[in-house]
Amino acid sequence: MRSSLGFHTLSLSMPLTFDGMHELISDFKKYSKETGEIKMYLCDKKGNRIEYKNTSRYTPLKLIIQYYKDNHGIEWSVDSYTNYAGFPTYKVSVKINPKILGGVHDYITAATYNDIEAAIENFNLESEKISYVLRTFDCYRLDRIDYCINFSVDELAPGCSPEQIMTLIRRGDIPQYYEEWQEYSSISHRKKSSPDSFYLVNKSLGINCYSKLSELKKRSEQRKQNGLPMISQSVLDTAKNIIRFEVQEKYRKTYVQSRKAKDSGNLGQNKCKSLLDDLSCNNAVSYYFHKIIGKGDWYTLNEAVRIIQSKKFNKQKETRLISALRIVNHYHSVAKAKEVFEGDDLKNFRQNLKDLSCMGINPVTIPKGWGMKHIPNILYAYFDKKDEENMNKIEINEKIVKEYLKEMIKTPSKINSPRLFNF
Helix, strand or coil, X not given: CCCEEEXXXXXXXXXXXXXXXXXXXXXXXXXXXXXXXXXXXXXXXCCCEEECCCCCCCCCCEEEEEECCCCCCEEEEEEEEECCCCCEEEEEEXXXXXXXXXXXXXXXXXXXXXXHHHXXXXXXXXXXXHCHHHCCHHXXXXXXXXXXXXXXXXXXXXXXXXXXXXXXXHCCCCCCCCEECCEEECCCXXXXXXXXXXXXXXXXXXXXXXXXXXXXXXXXXXXXXXXXXXXXXXXXXXXXXXXXXXXXXXXXXXXXXXXXXXXXXXXXXXXXXXXXXHHHHHHHHHHHHHHHCCCCEXXXXXXXXXXXXXXXXXXXXXXXXXHHHHHHHHHCXXXXXXXXXXXXXXXXXXXXXXHHHHCCEEEEEECHHHCCCEECCHHHHHHHHHHHHHHHHHHHHHHHHHHHHXXXXXXXXXXXXXXXXXX
């Protein structure tokens, strides 16, 4: 199964002393000169990277250390800033892709907690090679987790294109206190959202849904501009038909989660075992998917109306549910439809959306020209596929055990065979 759920990036940090910060920068320079594996960049206010060649004791506000030849799944940065009390503070931060850091060069499949052990081992080996100041993985605090699910559209919604699914997703809800991220367009001379993504942000979270192929193409171009090797065509090919939905838990949210883990008995520095298990990943992805995209399947307006009418509700309920559907259809977005209501009217509209959700109907409807009446909720389609896959594994394992036991009955001397239950 090409679809996968877990996480893809972790950001961690560790405080440094002033001397430790300069010692580390010196060690990074030395490692870069000796191996040629890393390059050091200053980061300007716009996020552009300028190669760092300063040999003085000048303290950069932010220094980024990136592997040049191969993607190791790790990127360091050294930060200097003023804390809330007005004192200068220093830290080393690290962003890791656990799968790649663990030796599996896969840009698509989400990592799970099973990938962490190998990633930690390689993290410690890299740290040891560069500088004793970097210490070990267990010394770092977890600052951000990017939970994610990768939807293989051809696998979960046959007959649909990623562009069609993104169109439906972009017509979902924007919850209170979130806003859609936009960037300035030099063509239209105004801020616009990307057609390839649906990115919502607030102070503690980012919710991003996007075409993985488009994202990798942009990243490849950025690498080229920074003098780094571009992403290979074979990697780009694996991203076709993949839509990623990710929940970016920033420091504020991760801190709250870490405190809960501590109260539950996890006294480790970074709480990875508590925050990266399968249940935590499933809960984070499912909660925000339901909140923004919805729990129901997508239908055409006519098909959704037919389903409502088939339930034989009283006339009042039937009318208000169909009316809610028509309003969302008219404004081409749940978020835009909500904007026309206020007070009790908004409360009633939200109740109608909730009632539709309980019926398994997404208020966002399929455009007429697509030639399809129904598209399944891709999150539920993923869990159904996963359950089916697990059941097949159980059946295969049971079959192997039965065949082995039959063999043991016929030939008891093989009971000590090292092949016992090795599947």
